[in-house]
Amino acid sequence: MRPLCRVESAEDRRVRIVALTPRGKDLIGAEALRPEVRPQFDLLSAVCASKGLFINPVGGLESMLVEYGIEPTTDKKGWIVQALQLLPGLTVDDKKHPWKFLIAIHAYLRLHGRN
Numbered sequence: 001m002r003p004l005c006r007v008e009s010a011e012d013r014r015v016r017i018v019a020l021t022p023r024g025k026d027l028i029g030a031e032a033l034r035p036e037v038r039p040q041f042d043l044l045s046a047v048c049a050s051k052g053l054f055i056n057p058v059g060g061l062e063s064m065l066v067e068y069g070i071e072p073t074t075d076k077k078g079w080i081v082q083a084l085q086l087l088p089g090l091t092v093d094d095k096k097h098p099w100k101f102l103i104a105i106h107a108y109l110r111l112h113g114r115n
Helices: 040-049 074-088 099-111
Strands: 004-007 015-020 026-027
Touching: 040 099
Parallel strands: none
Antiparallel strands: 004 015, 015 026
């Protein structure tokens, strides 16, 4: 039986789930999952979120601002500088990251009395 995913250690000491696509390329984030696996991920993510544990669906913090033109990088300092420069000009769009993720966390906190 072929495994659905494997866990690997990244150089920056974090662990991430890397999906094996039919083409054999390693991609990160929920979008990389094969279509038959994605509902299982979504269910796992929802169960975890109901307990206050949120899984970043784009794989890592550095992937949260791709829709705004800031690409993921291993240069954490450079990325955060770009992100902090971009943030003041952003408007909340609940269809984009990081807003979708933050809205889910805020809803959990509001529901559980942690304002």
